[in-house]
Amino acid sequence: MPKVLISDALSERAVDIFRERGIEVDYKPGMKADELVSVIGNYDGLAIRSATKVTEAVLEKAGGLKVIGRAGIGVDNVDVPAATKKGVVVMNTPFGNSITTAEHAISMMMALARQIPEANASTHAGKWEKNRFMGVELFGKVLGVIGCGNIGSIVIDRAQGLKMKVIGFDPFLTEERAQDIGIEKVELDELLARADFITLHTPLTDSTRNILNAENIAKTKPGVRIVNCARGGLIDEAALKAALESGHVAGAALDVFEVEPAKENALFGMENVVVTPHLGAATSEAQENVALQVAEQMADYLLTGAISNAVNVASVSAEDAPKLKPYMQLAEYLGSMLGQLTVEGIGQVTVELEGHAATLNSKPILAAALAGLMKPISDSVNMVNAPSFARQRDIAVSLTAHDRDCDYQTLVRVTTTDGSQTRTVAGTLFGGRAPRLVEVRGISMEADFGATMLYVRNRDEPGFIGKLGSTLGEAGINIASFYLGRTEKGGVALSLVDIDGTVEDAVLQRIRALPGVIRAELLTF
Numbered sequence: 114m115p116k117v118l119i120s121d122a123l124s125e126r127a128v129d130i131f132r133e134r135g136i137e138v139d140y141k142p143g144m145k146a147d148e149l150v151s152v153i154g155n156y157d158g159l160a161i162r163s164a165t166k167v168t169e170a171v172l173e174k175a176g177g178l179k180v181i182g183r184a185g186i187g188v189d190n191v192d193v194p195a196a197t198k199k200g201v202v203v204m205n206t207p208f209g210n211s212i213t214t215a216e217h218a219i220s221m222m223m224a225l226a227r228q229i230p231e232a233n234a235s236t237h238a239g240k241w242e243k244n245r246f247m248g249v250e251l252f253g254k255v256l257g258v259i260g261c262g263n264i265g266s267i268v269i270d271r272a273q274g275l276k277m278k279v280i281g282f283d284p285f286l287t288e289e290r291a292q293d294i295g296i297e298k299v300e301l302d303e304l305l306a307r308a309d310f311i312t313l314h315t316p317l318t319d320s321t322r323n324i325l326n327a328e329n330i331a332k333t334k335p336g337v338r339i340v341n342c343a344r345g346g347l348i349d350e351a352a353l354k355a356a357l358e359s360g361h362v363a364g365a366a367l368d369v370f371e372v373e374p375a376k377e378n379a380l381f382g383m384e385n386v387v388v389t390p391h392l393g394a395a396t397s398e399a400q401e402n403v404a405l406q407v408a409e410q411m412a413d414y415l416l417t418g419a420i421s422n423a424v425n426v427a428s429v430s431a432e433d434a435p436k437l438k439p440y441m442q443l444a445e446y447l448g449s450m451l452g453q454l455t456v457e458g459i460g461q462v463t464v465e466l467e468g469h470a471a472t473l474n475s476k477p478i479l480a481a482a483l484a485g486l487m488k489p490i491s492d493s494v495n496m497v498n499a500p501s502f503a504r505q506r507d508i509a510v511s512l513t514a515h516d517r518d519c520d521y522q523t524l525v526r527v528t529t530t531d532g533s534q535t536r537t538v539a540g541t542l543f544g545g546r547a548p549r550l551v552e553v554r555g556i557s558m559e560a561d562f563g564a565t566m567l568y569v570r571n572r573d574e575p576g577f578i579g580k581l582g583s584t585l586g587e588a589g590i591n592i593a594s595f596y597l598g599r600t601e602k603g604g605v606a607l608s609l610v611d612i613d614g615t616v617e618d619a620v621l622q623r624i625r626a627l628p629g630v631i632r633a634e635l636l637t638f
């Protein structure tokens with residue numbers, strides 16, 4: 114039974130879902146970093162929000178971890194490259210809290226426009242400062258949205274309802290999409306110059322870090338109000354403080370900070386600054402959505418191999434997962450066979466799909482072939498990290514789905530080139546499920562993949578099979594199945610022998626010394 118740890122305050126609906134799906138779950142919100150490092154090795158899955166930091170140190174100890182599920186959007190608290198290297202799928206729930214977060218941004222903008230937090234505190238304190246608080250209307254004002262993705266688009270829609278004029282900056286926003294959502298797409302400088310309110314809705318990346326720095330803040334319209342419910346780090350807080358103090362920026366509403374949790378911050382206590390403690394996603398609806406979704410997604414992956422909303426590997430739908438499973442097994446066996454036969458470095462790998470295989474989601478099949486291929490290099494390789502393993506080793510990878518007649522109902526072919534040699538193996542699924550080898554280096558043969566197989570290439574000469582059988586028999590090795598093929602009469606022959614147990618090195622040497630042997634290897638699957 115797979116085991117999952119929930120280390121942040123997720124809605125307990127997640128616990129129910131895991132248990133209903135037959136997954137053991139430990140609910141330990143607020144777990145300290147060193148405790149996480151000490152227990153993570155016991156789990157197949159880790160469900161988190163933004164508090165748990167999944168660092169390289171945590172991942173190093175995560176022996177059996179298969180999946181990290183983020184109940185929310187940002188995965189900046191997860192070392193995704195380290196997780197990928199370790200073969201761990203990282204998935205998030207990209208939509209579950211979008212409406213809630215957009216509503217928070219709109220609430221923050223309104224709170225800022227009408228100084229509601231200060232007026233609230235003053236009124237509670239028994240003051241009646243009717244003349245102290247003078248707000249501004251949103252009606253007719255220009256809202257500049259930086260980042261027009263899921264949340265940005267919802268903010269745009271709500272702001273249009275408030276009759277604001279919305280302009281957007283997002284390098285990945287097409288003109289067509291801008292028209293669909295009814296905004297004017299502008300460059301950043303134009304947005305800065307025109308907006309009365311600016312709201313940020315981008316991820317924190319190298320291109321967005323400090324997107325509102327001193328230089329860009331100086332380009333904003335005097336009296337601008339700034340809202341950030343996306344990520345701390347998008348605004349240079351020191352530059353913002355200076356601009357608030359000078360009066361160039363009239364106010365800021367911030368849900369996120371450069372350092373979180375933020376007990377102290379230079380912006381705290383400023384009258385024209387509204388702050389909340391990263392509450393963007395904090396509604397019961399959003400928390401239920403993301404907890405439920407992350408638990409279902411993690412359970413799907415752990416139980417069926419279906420992958421949704423992964424940030425480091427291609428998706429496999431719940432419908433596709435059972436169809437792809439035998440293909441991934443076949444591709445892994447084919448890759449593994451080539452990996453075990455390739456002594457020198459592989460320069461190029463080609464995966465070709467024909468017949469029914471060509472109609473499927475091909476990326477997981479490719480990833481499985483690469484995983485099999487690189488198993489001899491690293492025990493920790495799997496379909497999640499195999500593509501990056503290949504990239505790091507400068508292996509050129511190509512994938513082709515052929516739309517042509519095929520001798521088999523379905524076929525997967527893997528070819529490797531290592532400078533001097535090109536090797537091809539191909540396989541099909543017998544009965545639609547059982548992997549079967551049908552071609553090795555241009556030689557047709559039909560072989561099942563046994564756990565331990567002897568691979569022998571030899572000159573096609575009479576008496577060879579008898580000698581090979583006797584050598585194995587004399588060594589007390591039982592043959593489960595014997596598969597044969599050859600290029601042509603008197604050409605090169607290939608024997609694949611499925612054996613019980615293993616073949617000691619001394620016996621392998623004796624086989625290699627048999628007359629006519631070109632190559633003999635022991636393969637394991």
Ligand SMILES: NC(=O)c1ccc[n+]([C@@H]2O[C@H](COP(=O)([O-])OP(=O)(O)OC[C@H]3O[C@@H](n4cnc5c(N)ncnc54)[C@H](O)[C@@H]3O)[C@@H](O)[C@H]2O)c1
Pocket residue numbers: 186187188207210211214259260261262263264265282283284285286314315316317318320321342343344368369391392393394395
């Ligand atoms: N405060 C919270 O509690 C809370 C809750 C949910 C999400 N978030 C954060 O909100 C942000 C937006 O989330 P989303 O779901 O809308 O993401 P999204 O991926 O749907 O949208 C992000 C948009 O930013 C755009 N973008 C990327 N680089 C850009 C750049 N250099 N300049 C301008 N635009 C750029 C992208 O093209 C995309 O359209 C994320 O940072 C997320 O982590 C915060």
Ligand SMILES: O=C(O)[C@H](O)COP(=O)(O)O
Pocket residue numbers: 162163164184185186187188210391392393394395
């Ligand atoms: O990226 C997100 O989904 C938000 O920042 C929410 O974070 P939280 O789950 O810690 O509230």
